[in-house]
Amino acid sequence: MDWIFKEGQPIYTQIIAQLKIKIANGTYKPGEKLPSVRELALAAAVNPNTMQRALAEMERECLIFAERTNGRFVTEGGEVLDNLKRTLAEEFIGDLFQNLKKIGLDNEEIIAAVNQWAKEEQ
Amino acid sequence: MDWIFKEGQPIYTQIIAQLKIKIANGTYKPGEKLPSVRELALAAAVNPNTMQRALAEMERECLIFAERTNGRFVTEGGEVLDNLKRTLAEEFIGDLFQNLKKIGLDNEEIIAAVNQWAKEEQ
């Protein structure tokens, strides 16, 4: 399930989204050392510059931090991870409501559709 | 609420997504004539070429069709619109489950989160 990129969206933004998920689900835990830029780039089959750009962006968001010649680490502190999970979930759910409302569904219909989806699919 | 574009994704793909929603919610009804390429481009504050590209793509999907010098029309036939609405809704909901499962929520938790969101927000 690792490192699949779609067309129509910059790779570096997709890397950020997928890395956030990996942090949120514990693949990379707070305080843990990340693979090096070059390793990550190799694993994602992406140019090191592209991976570097994604990582630099996540540093600006304080999700990870770099130690000059030692490597990169996931930021520690329980709030960070909890905030990330909550923010991601709210983004996903908010987008769903926004989109479904645009095509004419109200709150009840949305909840019904989500329930039905959970039963029928997978 | 018309024609807002985000960064990080080609404009023509965002035009397609928003036009699909406009067809799905009845802004443009089956059989109805669409504004001309130039009008749409003006309304969306976008170059005519970009609008043309989005419209051409939607023709390939048979959602609209062009009459050489008369204009563009929404494809008629109830199935088309129903299929569109169902496809859009399934895409949105499917993405939600996929994303939330990645950060560790199961079906029950997802449904709970959606219910809570519907109560609390807006």
Add this chain to the structure above:
DNA sequence: GCTATTGTACTAAGTAGTTAATACAACAAT
């Protein structure tokens, strides 16, 4: 102290998306 690995920076080239400007053919409206 040496070495390998780390993050970081830079330049050049290629590709895709966007805009601008222009042009043409077909036909509805007059």
Add this chain to the structure above:
DNA sequence: ATTGTTGTATTAACTACTTAGTACAATAGC
């Protein structure tokens, strides 16, 4: 028949993203 509007095509220029290649400073590990 003429005119204006339609979809469509083409060319050029600009920007953003991506890749390739190279290089450097800092330091952990030995």
